[in-house]
Amino acid sequence: MIKRRAPIRDHQAEAALFASRSIVALVVVIAVFAGLLFNMYHLQVLQHEQYQTRSNDNRIKVVPLAPNRGLIYDRRGRILAENRPVLSLEIIPERVPDLADTLRRLTELLELTEQQLAQFEENRRRERRFDQVSVLERLTEQQAARFAVRQHEFPGVSIEARLIRHYPHGEALTHALGYVAKINRNDVQRLRANQQDANYAATRTIGKLGIERFYEEQLHGNVGSQQIEVDIRGRAVRTLSVQPPIPGQDLILELDLELQQYVYDLLGDMRGSIILMDPRDGAIRAMVSKPSFDPNWFVQGISNEQYRSLLNSRHSPLLNRSTQGGYPPASTIKPHLAVLALEQGIITPQSKIWDPGWFEIKGVDHRYRDWLSWGHGWVDVDTAIVESCDTFYYDIALQMGIDTISEHMMQYGFGELTGIDIHEEAAAVMPTRGWKRARFNQPWYAGETVSIGIGQSYWTSTPIQLAVATATLINRGVRPVPRLLRSISDGHVELPAVVEQKPPVVIKNQANWDVAIRAMNRVVSSIKGTAHRAFNGASFTSGGKTGTAQVRSIAQGETYNAEEIEEQYRDNAMYMGYAPAVNPEIIIMIAVENAGGGGSVAAPLARQILDYYFALEAAHANL
Missing domain, CATH: 3.40.710.10 (DD-peptidase/beta-lactamase superfamily)
Structure with missing residues (x-):
C-alpha cells in the first residue's frame, strides 16, 4: 500500500492570516483604548467639577457650631439668665470595648441614676457610633475628681466643657422668664414648619416658656460651621476652615430684680399673683406668681419624680x-x-x-x-x-x-x-x-x-x-x-407683641x-x-x-364663716x-x-x- 505524503504548508497564506488577525486585534485594542481615553476625558474634563464635589463630600464634613444664647438682664443691668460652664461626661461608643461593663462601672463610681442611663441610651440611638454622647451633663466637683483619678480605666470616656443655661434667682422669676429645655419632637416639627431647623443643627435646647420662648429667635443667634477632613469611616482628621456662629442678642427687661425678689418673698406661702406696672407705657416692674418652681430643673432634663410633683400638685405651680x-x-x-x-x-x-x-x-x-x-x-x-x-x-x-x-x-x-x-x-x-x-x-x-x-x-x-x-x-x-422687654442688646426696642396700639375707651x-x-x-x-x-x-x-x-x-340665709369651710x-x-x-x-x-x-x-x-x-x-x- 502506497503511503500519502503530507501536503507542504502554505507559509504565505498563514502569514497573511496572521497579519489579518493581528490587524483585527490591533483595531479592537485601539478601539478599547479610545473608549477608555474618551471616558477618562469625560470624567476628568467634562464632568470634573461634579465628581470633584462628590469627592470632597466624601472627604470633607461640615459640622455645625451652636451659637451662645443671649443673656437676659433686668432694667438695672443685673443678670437674670446666664450661660454657665459645666463639665459633661461623654462617651464615644465606638472606642469603648465593652459598653455595658463601662456603664456599670461608671454607675458605681458616679452614682448614675436609671433615668440618666435611659436618657443616654435614647441619645445613643440617635447618634453615630463615633460621635460623642452625653452620659452626665452636669458633673459635680467630687464626681469630676473621682473620674479624673480613674480615667485611664475608661477608654472612650472623657470630660468635656459645655455652656448651659442657668437661672441664678430660681423660682422668683420663673413665670416671667420661662426656661429652656431639650429640643423634643414637637419642637423639631415646629422648626421645620418655619424652615428654621437648619439653624438649630447643633443646638440642644430651646425656649419653652415665658421670655425665653417669646424671644427665642433673638436669643438663639445663628448657627456657625467648621469644615473638617474625615477618613473613609467618617472620623475627623483635621480642621480645614471655621465660620464662627453669631451669638444670640442680649435682652434687657423692664423687671426690677430687687422689687421682684421682695414681692416674691413677701407672698410667703400664700398663693396668688402680684403685678407692678407703669401705667404710662405698660412696663412691667414686677410680676410674681406663686407657687412657683425652679426652672433649672428643666434645663438638663427634669426627673420623673420632680415633674410628677409639679404636675400633680393641687396648687398648680406650673400655672x-x-x-x-x-x-x-x-x-x-x-x-x-x-x-x-x-x-x-x-x-x-x-x-x-x-x-x-x-x-x-x-x-x-x-x-x-x-x-x-x-x-x-x-x-x-x-x-x-x-x-x-x-x-x-x-x-x-x-x-x-x-x-x-x-x-x-x-x-x-x-x-x-x-x-x-x-x-x-x-x-x-x-x-x-x-x-x-x-x-x-x-x-x-x-x-x-x-x-x-x-x-x-x-x-x-x-x-x-x-x-x-x-x-x-x-x-x-x-x-x-x-x-x-425694655430693649435688645443693640439698644433698640423691638416688641413683636405690640403690632398695633389698643383702641382707647371713648x-x-x-x-x-x-x-x-x-x-x-x-x-x-x-x-x-x-x-x-x-x-x-x-x-x-x-x-x-x-x-x-x-x-x-x-345660700340664702347662710352666713359665711371662713373657719368652718375648706380653705x-x-x-x-x-x-x-x-x-x-x-x-x-x-x-x-x-x-x-x-x-x-x-x-x-x-x-x-x-x-x-x-x-x-x-x-x-x-x-x-x-x-
Missing part, C-alpha cells in the same frame, strides 16, 4: 397666675361700672340709692346681700366706691343690663388677651348672652346681671387684665399694652373719669375707705379699690391701686387665693410693696 389665673374681679371693677352708669345717664354724681343691706329684683323671692348686713343708708356713687357698697351696684347693673356692661368692659380688655410679650396668657371670661348660650345652652337671667354688678357670676379676669383695666381708667381711656363726658378717680383716691384717704387703715400714715399719696371675691356662693372655698383677697394719686407712675394689682378680705389682706400687702418701691426708687436716684 402662671398673673396671665392665666382666672379670678372673679369682685369689687375692683366698681369704678369702671360707675363710669359706665354715669355715661348711660342712669346716675349722676349726686344720685343716691337707699341701701338697707340687701337688694331684690321685683317679682323674685331672693335677696342679694350687701357685705355690710345693716346697709350703708343713702349712697351716692362716691360713697359706693369708697365704702364698696354692693347694693348700689346691684341696682345700676340691673338697669344697664348685661349687653351694655359686656360691650363696655371689653373695651378695657376683659375677655381678650392683653398682648403681653409671653405666650402663656388666657383671655378669661367676659360673659355675654351669646357666651352663656354657647357654653350652657341656657338663656341669660336678670339675677346673673345683678351678680355681674359686683364682679361675680361668670365673670373672670386675669391679674394682668385687671392691671391694664386700672391703668386705662386712670389714663382716662388710654389703654397700655403690658410688656416685659366716653362722651370726660368728667366721668374724674368722678371715679376721686372716689378711688378717697378709698385710701377717707377714714371710711376700705383701704384707709392699710395706707394710713403712708409717705406717698395713692388711690385704689379693694375686692373680696367669693369662690363659692352662699379652697374661702374668699380671694383682691386689691388694685396706683401711686402717687396725681400723675401715677406705678400700678399694683394683687390677687391672693383663699386669703380673706381685700381690705384686710391684699391692701396691707400693697402698702408694704409700695413703701418698698418708693424707697428703692429714691435709693437708686441718689446713686
Whole structure:
C-alpha cells in the first residue's frame, strides 16, 4: 500500500492570516483604548467639577457650631439668665470595648441614676457610633475628681466643657422668664414648619416658656460651621476652615430684680399673683406668681419624680397666675361700672340709692346681700366706691343690663388677651348672652346681671387684665399694652407683641373719669375707705379699690364663716391701686387665693410693696 505524503504548508497564506488577525486585534485594542481615553476625558474634563464635589463630600464634613444664647438682664443691668460652664461626661461608643461593663462601672463610681442611663441610651440611638454622647451633663466637683483619678480605666470616656443655661434667682422669676429645655419632637416639627431647623443643627435646647420662648429667635443667634477632613469611616482628621456662629442678642427687661425678689418673698406661702406696672407705657416692674418652681430643673432634663410633683400638685405651680389665673374681679371693677352708669345717664354724681343691706329684683323671692348686713343708708356713687357698697351696684347693673356692661368692659380688655410679650396668657371670661348660650345652652337671667354688678357670676379676669383695666381708667381711656422687654442688646426696642396700639375707651363726658378717680383716691384717704387703715400714715399719696371675691356662693340665709369651710372655698383677697394719686407712675394689682378680705389682706400687702418701691426708687436716684 502506497503511503500519502503530507501536503507542504502554505507559509504565505498563514502569514497573511496572521497579519489579518493581528490587524483585527490591533483595531479592537485601539478601539478599547479610545473608549477608555474618551471616558477618562469625560470624567476628568467634562464632568470634573461634579465628581470633584462628590469627592470632597466624601472627604470633607461640615459640622455645625451652636451659637451662645443671649443673656437676659433686668432694667438695672443685673443678670437674670446666664450661660454657665459645666463639665459633661461623654462617651464615644465606638472606642469603648465593652459598653455595658463601662456603664456599670461608671454607675458605681458616679452614682448614675436609671433615668440618666435611659436618657443616654435614647441619645445613643440617635447618634453615630463615633460621635460623642452625653452620659452626665452636669458633673459635680467630687464626681469630676473621682473620674479624673480613674480615667485611664475608661477608654472612650472623657470630660468635656459645655455652656448651659442657668437661672441664678430660681423660682422668683420663673413665670416671667420661662426656661429652656431639650429640643423634643414637637419642637423639631415646629422648626421645620418655619424652615428654621437648619439653624438649630447643633443646638440642644430651646425656649419653652415665658421670655425665653417669646424671644427665642433673638436669643438663639445663628448657627456657625467648621469644615473638617474625615477618613473613609467618617472620623475627623483635621480642621480645614471655621465660620464662627453669631451669638444670640442680649435682652434687657423692664423687671426690677430687687422689687421682684421682695414681692416674691413677701407672698410667703400664700398663693396668688402680684403685678407692678407703669401705667404710662405698660412696663412691667414686677410680676410674681406663686407657687412657683425652679426652672433649672428643666434645663438638663427634669426627673420623673420632680415633674410628677409639679404636675400633680393641687396648687398648680406650673400655672402662671398673673396671665392665666382666672379670678372673679369682685369689687375692683366698681369704678369702671360707675363710669359706665354715669355715661348711660342712669346716675349722676349726686344720685343716691337707699341701701338697707340687701337688694331684690321685683317679682323674685331672693335677696342679694350687701357685705355690710345693716346697709350703708343713702349712697351716692362716691360713697359706693369708697365704702364698696354692693347694693348700689346691684341696682345700676340691673338697669344697664348685661349687653351694655359686656360691650363696655371689653373695651378695657376683659375677655381678650392683653398682648403681653409671653405666650402663656388666657383671655378669661367676659360673659355675654351669646357666651352663656354657647357654653350652657341656657338663656341669660336678670339675677346673673345683678351678680355681674359686683364682679361675680361668670365673670373672670386675669391679674394682668385687671392691671391694664386700672391703668386705662386712670389714663382716662388710654389703654397700655403690658410688656416685659425694655430693649435688645443693640439698644433698640423691638416688641413683636405690640403690632398695633389698643383702641382707647371713648366716653362722651370726660368728667366721668374724674368722678371715679376721686372716689378711688378717697378709698385710701377717707377714714371710711376700705383701704384707709392699710395706707394710713403712708409717705406717698395713692388711690385704689379693694375686692373680696367669693369662690363659692352662699345660700340664702347662710352666713359665711371662713373657719368652718375648706380653705379652697374661702374668699380671694383682691386689691388694685396706683401711686402717687396725681400723675401715677406705678400700678399694683394683687390677687391672693383663699386669703380673706381685700381690705384686710391684699391692701396691707400693697402698702408694704409700695413703701418698698418708693424707697428703692429714691435709693437708686441718689446713686
